[in-house]
Amino acid sequence: MTFKPGMTRWERIRATLRGAETDRTPVALWQHFPVIDEDPHKLADASLAFQAKYDWDILKFTPTGTYGIEDWGAKTAWQPNGTGVRTVTKFGLDSPQAWAQLEKLDVNRGYLAKQNIALALTAHELKGSVPLLQTIFSPLTTARKLAGERIFDDLRQNPELFKQGLEIITDVTLRFAQEAIKAGANGFFFATQLASSRLLTAAEYQEFGETYDLRILKALRSQAEILVLHLHGEDIFFELANRYPVDIVNWHDRLTSPSLVEARNLTNATLAGGVNEWQSLQNGPVSAIQAELQQAIAASGGRKYLVAPGCVIPHLTPAAHIRAVREVVEKQAEKA
Numbered sequence: 657m658t659f660k661p662g663m664t665r666w667e668r669i670r671a672t673l674r675g676a677e678t679d680r681t682p683v684a685l686w687q688h689f690p691v692i693d694e695d696p697h698k699l700a701d702a703s704l705a706f707q708a709k710y711d712w713d714i715l716k717f718t719p720t721g722t723y724g725i726e727d728w729g730a731k732t733a734w735q736p737n738g739t740g741v742r743t744v745t746k747f748g749l750d751s752p753q754a755w756a757q758l759e760k761l762d763v764n765r766g767y768l769a770k771q772n773i774a775l776a777l778t779a780h781e782l783k784g785s786v787p788l789l790q791t792i793f794s795p796l797t798t799a800r801k802l803a804g805e806r807i808f809d810d811l812r813q814n815p816e817l818f819k820q821g822l823e824i825i826t827d828v829t830l831r832f833a834q835e836a837i838k839a840g841a842n843g844f845f846f847a848t849q850l851a852s853s854r855l856l857t858a859a860e861y862q863e864f865g866e867t868y869d870l871r872i873l874k875a876l877r878s879q880a881e882i883l884v885l886h887l888h889g890e891d892i893f894f895e896l897a898n899r900y901p902v903d904i905v906n907w908h909d910r911l912t913s914p915s916l917v918e919a920r921n922l923t924n925a926t927l928a929g930g931v932n933e934w935q936s937l938q939n940g941p942v943s944a945i946q947a948e949l950q951q952a953i954a955a956s957g958g959r960k961y962l963v964a965p966g967c968v969i970p971h972l973t974p975a976a977h978i979r980a981v982r983e984v985v986e987k988q989a990e991k992a
Contacts, residue, residue, distance in 0.1 A: 665713045665786045669882070673903050673926055675960045680988035681953050682713035683963040685931065685978060687971045688740025693720040696770045700777035707786065709975075710982055714787045714882070716845050717778060718968065719771040724793055724829070725802040726767035728758060738934075740971035748802040752814035755821025763832040772832070772839040779840025787843065787882055790836040794848035795825040795868040796861075808855075811864050818864070826868045830875055843882030845906075846873060851896055852889040861893055869900065877901045884928065888967060897923040904928050908966030910935070916955040927956055928964035931981060938970050942980040949984045 663671065663679045671678045689702040699719065707715050721741040722732045730748035737743075749755065761768060775790055782788060793801070799821060800807050810818045833844060848869060851861055873883060885902040887894065890912035897905035902925060909916055909929035919927050930952025931937055936944045949963060963985060969978070 668713055669787055669962075672960060672962060673882070677959075680985045681956075681958070681961060681963055683981060683985045684712040684714040684716060684928075685710070685933075685965055685969050685981060686716040686718050687969045687973070688718055688720065690720075690734050690736075690740040690742070690971060693718075696774035697777065699774040700781075703774070703778050704781050707782070710978060712786065714789060714962070715778070715782070716789050716791065716884075717775055717841070718791055719774065721793075722801060723767055723771050724798045724832075727761050727765075728802055730802055738938075738970045738972070739968055741968075744801065744804070747804050747806075749821075750803070750806075752810050752817045755810065755814075755817045755819075755824075758821050758824040760824055761828045763828060763835050768828075768832050772835050775836055775841060776839035782840075788841055789843045789845045789882060789884060790833065790839075790841040791845045791847065792829055792833050792836075792872070794846065794850070794865060795822045795829060795872075796865045797847060797849045798825050798829065800850060811860065815864075822864065822868050826871055830872050833872065833876055834879070837876075837879050841880070843880040843884070843903075844876060845884045845886060846902070847886040847888060848896075849888040851887050851893045853891045853893070854889065858893060866896065866899070869896075873901050885925075886967070894919070894922060897925050904962060906964055906966070910966055916952055916961075920955075920957055924960075926960040926962060928962040929966060930956070930961075930963050931965040931969075933965040933967065933969040933973075937965065937977055937981070938973055940974070940977050940980075942976060945977055945980045946984050949981060953984070953988075 668678050668682050672682050692698045692702050725748055728748040730744055731746035732742040733745050735743040779788055883902040884904040884906055885897060885900055887907040892907055894914055904926040906928035910932035914922055916927055930949055936948050
């Protein structure tokens with residue numbers, strides 16, 4: 657494996673997306689900032705501090721995972737947990753008829769607006785030095801966060817009403833994303849948490865997931881330099897990486913198939929993974945973290961690969977363990 661010395665973050669990421677030679681393998685980890693993430697100024701400060709401390713090649717901006725449902729009446733609370741995600745204490749709707757009655761939200765007001773204010777503050781300080789991605793959720797993912805497990809009955813028993821809700825969520829999500837571009841986002845981390853055969857059939861996901869996902873991603877493709885598809889969970893529909901207009905695919909490669917080796921033969925998208933955030937990264941030791949990453953880099957073939965977790969890392973991950981991830985790629989740069 658050869659490396660091209662002395663690249664900026666942007667040069668490294670752009671070369672990686674092309675499959676070209678780089679000075680080292682790019683790396684990015686991300687986490688939630690619970691309680692802090694309720695205040696846009698504090699969230700921006702925490703994001704900037706995280707970036708300054710570890711110097712990631714991509715800054716995946718991570719607002720609270722429930723930001724998309726608060727303005728529709730859902731209630732959440734911080735109940736301490738490892739992921740750093742707030743708990744939904746009251747769902748935003750409770751009947752099939754309510755889907756068609758969802759408000760067409762103004763994304764420049766309320767909880768949604770706070771997320772792009774935080775992003776804009778972060779972008780202002782970064783001054784374009786690192787690719788900055790806003791996190792957005794698939795419409796079906798937002799629907800589940802908003803209504804809970806009842807969505808599975810609604811999409812099967814009242815599909816037309818449910819689709820009216822998905823139309824509204826899709827429109828709001830797209831307008832939110834377009835405002836994120838104005839705020840300084842260079843792209844998006846598009847997360848779907850239902851593209852799994854454990855939850856839906858492939859046909860169901862195509863009808864209630866893919867249809868609306870593509871509407872957003874196609875609209876953003878010309879405005880975003882980097883689009884990351886995050887396939888959350890196990891038994892995922894990995895083939896979406898080839899059907900969606902994305903640059904990078906991220907999934908729990910340490911927990912579910914395909915492996916990095918298998919994925920290399922399934923898609924031409926850049927692969928993002930290799931870090932087992934709930935096992936080795938959280939528990940250590942450092943030697944195990946580094947051995948695992950060296951194996952992942954080798955498995956990836958050394959091109960079109962970003963060292964990354966399967967999802968957010970535990971928010972109390974020891975700093976020494978996070979630093980261990982950086983040390984693996986730093987040693988590559990030293991050899992360049």
